[in-house]
Amino acid sequence: MDDLGDTRVFGLPPGADFPAELVRGLRARLDGQPPEAMARVQLFLSTERMRRRVRMQFTQSGAAFLPRLRLLTELDPEAALLGLSRPVSPLRRRLELSRLVRGLLDAQPDLAPRAAVFDLADSLARLMDEMQGEGVSPDAIAGLDVSNHSAHWARVQQFMQILQPFFSADEATDQQTRLRQVVEGLERAWQTLDPADPVIIAGSTGSRGTTLRMMQKVLARQKGVVVLPGFDFDMPLPVWAGLGDALTSEDHPQYRFRQLFEVMDLSPEDVRPWTDRAAPNGPRNRLVSLSLRPAPVTDQWLTEGVALTDLDVATASLTLIEADSPRDEALALALILREAAEHGLRTALITPDRGLTRRVEAALDRWGIRPDDSAGKPLPLTPPGRLMRHVASLFGQKLTSEALLVILKHPLTASDSERGRHLLLTRELELWLRRSGPPFPTAPVLQGWATAGKLPECEAWVDWIITTIGGLEHQGEASLKTRLQHHLGITEALARGPWGTGSGALWNGVAGEAARAAVDELLAEAEAGGDLLPFDYRALFDAVLGRGEVREDRMVHPQIMFWGTLEARVGGADLVVLGGLNDGVWPQSPPPDPWLNRRMRLEAGLSLPERQIGLSAHDYQQAIAAPRVILSRARRDSDAETVPSRWLNRLTNLLGGLPDQGGPEALDAMRGRGNQWLELANRLERPDAALPAAGRPSPQPPVAHRPRELALTRIATLIRNPYEIYARYILRLRKLDPLHRGPDARLRGSTLHKILETFVRARSGIASGTEKERLLAIADEVLQQEVSWPAARMLWRARLERAADFFLSVDGADGGIPVSLEEAGRLRLADLDFSLWGIPDRIDLLPDGRLHIIDYKTGTPPTSEQQNKFDKQLLLAACMAERGGFDPLGPTEVARISYIGLGTQPKVVTTPITAEITAETWDSLHRLIARYMQPQTGYTARRAMFETNFPGDYDHLSRFGEWEMTDPAQPCRTGTAGEPNA
Numbered sequence: 001m002d003d004l005g006d007t008r009v010f011g012l013p014p015g016a017d018f019p020a021e022l023v024r025g026l027r028a029r030l031d032g033q034p035p036e037a038m039a040r041v042q043l044f045l046s047t048e049r050m051r052r053r054v055r056m057q058f059t060q061s062g063a064a065f066l067p068r069l070r071l072l073t074e075l076d077p078e079a080a081l082l083g084l085s086r087p088v089s090p091l092r093r094r095l096e097l098s099r100l101v102r103g104l105l106d107a108q109p110d111l112a113p114r115a116a117v118f119d120l121a122d123s124l125a126r127l128m129d130e131m132q133g134e135g136v137s138p139d140a141i142a143g144l145d146v147s148n149h150s151a152h153w154a155r156v157q158q159f160m161q162i163l164q165p166f167f168s169a170d171e172a173t174d175q176q177t178r179l180r181q182v183v184e185g186l187e188r189a190w191q192t193l194d195p196a197d198p199v200i201i202a203g204s205t206g207s208r209g210t211t212l213r214m215m216q217k218v219l220a221r222q223k224g225v226v227v228l229p230g231f232d233f234d235m236p237l238p239v240w241a242g243l244g245d246a247l248t249s250e251d252h253p254q255y256r257f258r259q260l261f262e263v264m265d266l267s268p269e270d271v272r273p274w275t276d277r278a279a280p281n282g283p284r285n286r287l288v289s290l291s292l293r294p295a296p297v298t299d300q301w302l303t304e305g306v307a308l309t310d311l312d313v314a315t316a317s318l319t320l321i322e323a324d325s326p327r328d329e330a331l332a333l334a335l336i337l338r339e340a341a342e343h344g345l346r347t348a349l350i351t352p353d354r355g356l357t358r359r360v361e362a363a364l365d366r367w368g369i370r371p372d373d374s375a376g377k378p379l380p381l382t383p384p385g386r387l388m389r390h391v392a393s394l395f396g397q398k399l400t401s402e403a404l405l406v407i408l409k410h411p412l413t414a415s416d417s418e419r420g421r422h423l424l425l426t427r428e429l430e431l432w433l434r435r436s437g438p439p440f441p442t443a444p445v446l447q448g449w450a451t452a453g454k455l456p457e458c459e460a461w462v463d464w465i466i467t468t469i470g471g472l473e474h475q476g477e478a479s480l481k482t483r484l485q486h487h488l489g490i491t492e493a494l495a496r497g498p499w500g501t502g503s504g505a506l507w508n509g510v511a512g513e514a515a516r517a518a519v520d521e522l523l524a525e526a527e528a529g530g531d532l533l534p535f536d537y538r539a540l541f542d543a544v545l546g547r548g549e550v551r552e553d554r555m556v557h558p559q560i561m562f563w564g565t566l567e568a569r570v571g572g573a574d575l576v577v578l579g580g581l582n583d584g585v586w587p588q589s590p591p592p593d594p595w596l597n598r599r600m601r602l603e604a605g606l607s608l609p610e611r612q613i614g615l616s617a618h619d620y621q622q623a624i625a626a627p628r629v630i631l632s633r634a635r636r637d638s639d640a641e642t643v644p645s646r647w648l649n650r651l652t653n654l655l656g657g658l659p660d661q662g663g664p665e666a667l668d669a670m671r672g673r674g675n676q677w678l679e680l681a682n683r684l685e686r687p688d689a690a691l692p693a694a695g696r697p698s699p700q701p702p703v704a705h706r707p708r709e710l711a712l713t714r715i716a717t718l719i720r721n722p723y724e725i726y727a728r729y730i731l732r733l734r735k736l737d738p739l740h741r742g743p744d745a746r747l748r749g750s751t752l753h754k755i756l757e758t759f760v761r762a763r764s765g766i767a768s769g770t771e772k773e774r775l776l777a778i779a780d781e782v783l784q785q786e787v788s789w790p791a792a793r794m795l796w797r798a799r800l801e802r803a804a805d806f807f808l809s810v811d812g813a814d815g816g817i818p819v820s821l822e823e824a825g826r827l828r829l830a831d832l833d834f835s836l837w838g839i840p841d842r843i844d845l846l847p848d849g850r851l852h853i854i855d856y857k858t859g860t861p862p863t864s865e866q867q868n869k870f871d872k873q874l875l876l877a878a879c880m881a882e883r884g885g886f887d888p889l890g891p892t893e894v895a896r897i898s899y900i901g902l903g904t905q906p907k908v909v910t911t912p913i914t915a916e917i918t919a920e921t922w923d924s925l926h927r928l929i930a931r932y933m934q935p936q937t938g939y940t941a942r943r944a945m946f947e948t949n950f951p952g953d954y955d956h957l958s959r960f961g962e963w964e965m966t967d968p969a970q971p972c973r974t975g976t977a978g979e980p981n982a
Helices: 018-029 048-059 078-083 089-106 114-134 138-142 150-167 175-184 186-192 209-219 237-244 253-265 282-289 300-307 311-315 326-342 356-367 384-390 401-408 417-434 444-452 457-470 480-496 509-524 534-544 565-569 600-606 612-622 646-656 661-686 713-719 722-730 745-765 771-786 789-810 862-871 873-882 914-930
Strands: 009-011 042-045 068-071 197-201 223-229 320-323 347-348 558-563 575-578 627-633 695-699 709-711 819-823 825-829 834-838 842-845 851-855 895-902 907-913 969-973
Touching: 042 048, 042 646, 048 862, 068 646, 078 175, 089 114, 089 150, 089 534, 114 150, 114 175, 114 209, 114 326, 114 534, 138 150, 150 347, 175 186, 175 209, 175 819, 186 209, 209 253, 237 509, 253 612, 253 969, 282 300, 282 612, 282 646, 311 575, 311 661, 320 326, 320 600, 320 661, 326 347, 326 356, 326 575, 326 612, 326 627, 326 661, 326 873, 347 565, 356 558, 356 575, 384 401, 384 444, 384 480, 384 509, 384 745, 401 417, 417 444, 417 457, 444 457, 457 480, 480 534, 509 534, 565 612, 575 612, 600 873, 627 661, 627 709, 695 722, 709 713, 709 722, 709 969, 713 722, 713 834, 713 873, 745 771, 745 789, 745 819, 745 842, 745 851, 825 914, 851 873, 873 895, 873 914
Parallel strands: 009 223, 042 068, 042 197, 197 223, 320 627, 347 558, 347 575, 575 627, 695 969, 709 834, 851 895
Antiparallel strands: 819 842, 825 834, 842 851, 895 907
């Protein structure tokens, strides 16, 4: 290390394998010195992955002394020498801030919504960390000129007062404050070191104030060295000089180096190459450097672009993929990685888009390739994380059927023993809840189901459920420690199950250990969180859990890696794939700052929001300089068209504007290579043989298996969509009711029918003039019993109140007396071996001895034409009544049928009944049923729907969408092989 000269700032160009070149350069400088000289070197690195690769580079060449490899944030030995105490944990500081923010919002609720408590605390903590790292005091913030932002600044000051006490000398030290104190005292801490011992900082851009200050301290030593990553040796000095304005240049990839030079009174010319090895592709580095010039000087493309005469060399190993959709992009990248695995190429997919990495990983799974994903899996998405989040969501909320089954069916529930019995009971409970269970199952309801059940141990199992998660909706304010302990007790009881011990498999494996560690950390710092309402606790717990990630132990492909953008600095890949190159994804849009605008941050000495974009640009500049590079993006996402990444846009625009140098041809070649991969991805999804075109199905089952009875309401279905009758009554496929039940049209209709039935039964005892009050009182009782949603109860009650006068004016206006309310009737078509049955809403006996059949509708009643063609429910009921289908009434003539619509616009549709109408209706029923008793008649899908977009429960089975409504039916005989179809 004796050849350093006056300047000890070095750089490696973009594209260089930084760890390998760092080690090579260090060995070259220590060549000829004793072996122990390497052990005297302190090498500070930026990331753990960088340290691992540097260690690997040393060990690959055999046994030898290693330097002391440390991270820039690992200064505990120096802190101990300086007598500094341990810092406060970041979690504890955030809990303290959240408690103070809650207190502030309790006093001034209009400052911010209560739901944002922990987000505000986290944002304040990040601001405080940045202020401490940059050496900015609250007084500097308070002294800003805010004359144009007085209203906003008044609110901000309320929150800034929360931070003031944490900057006092009496307050426990935060990590950033302690780190800055250590850096300021490095000369005193390093007095025990020999001045000739080299200290090297490598791989850092000095983007943070503390790191920049540490670089100054290191360079002040006799053998202090800084090695910069991705330094652009091709950028002219005038461009470096133009990077002085942070407002226009902070998003440039080399801006941080420009700031480093200002602090250290250096020039870009003072940076020397660390090794003599050139970049993998010098012409590409020059092309990318020119494309990334700051926006105010992009006119230099015209003057300097003419010097780029080797664009063919620069772009020969560049491929551009512009896919139509994210799926196409993922398939193309998966094929590239598959080919790389076959040829043994070390390949890295670099992207901040986790959705893209998940899609690519799923596509690679078909070939059994598991990439080495550096990001791991978010802790909230692991099994223990999900179970704890599900339990936390129950606090302060009414238990729903959906939430109950989510808990019971979780793979960790009852994981200690006899999970099979637990799942069997869970299945029976789910079927009951779907068929007839309430949307909010209470303890008495569950106990009633268990008592009526026939499965053994059902009652004990339900008692375990009630004991474990019962009563969680009735919770007030409690301390964070008490609530967390209660939360853990419930989660462990669920994992243990009704017949197990301990905590089941909850804390097993890497994910379980990570979850337990996160919970233990929160429990250790819980006293700082204060008292919380259930809602506040749920938000806080989700936020704390969301900070963790899990890298599960699994066999991965050693050559296929998924990296984040920061890991582009580590390098070392033969093929680099830059995916998701869309603006807003890479680079990500700067998060909104609720405290300071750009001008305020600049005046206070804090970094601008564009800092993160500049760091991402630096990562991009290093990654695109790799030997072989794939650039990819999707033109559309799930919402709309996307915008290319600003860096990709600049590159393509620059190439397109250099026709004399062959830029457009080079760009076309890049796209051509990308289109080849897209075509392969398209062929991968294309079947080898053309699939037969799906037609409108019209199955012809054996006559013996066709239904022998139908309800009145199903005749319209048989006319409009016969396939539904086939699926429901012949295949016996019944649609399961949804778990997440809501106040839908079916519930509204059944509730209205029950209200009117109750009212009509008791109307004879209601005094004249009080009918409306009694009707609404009955409505309140029924709605309270049947409808669990307060908003729906209020809305439906208001609608009934609007229609009440209309109903009372038409009810019994013809002098009819109700003789049948919701009573079933049945009539047999003896010559066809078929029965028709139904339950009319109401049948009145008129003064002349004839009948009036009534049906209530919550929507629009069918017109007379619709009744004549399709909706024959009441017409057929009239036929049944005249033929003695309703036993208590006997054969009785029907005078009229009426649909009473009580919707937004109440109306009555009445049809007088004559002998000719009933005879024609009855004959048409005979013809209809007789036709479907013929083996050649098929149950055609969507034969005569009221509307084309009208949904059907069995459309997926009939593959509707693969055929049009105008397509002819395709009859197909179905049934048991060898069975006669007649």
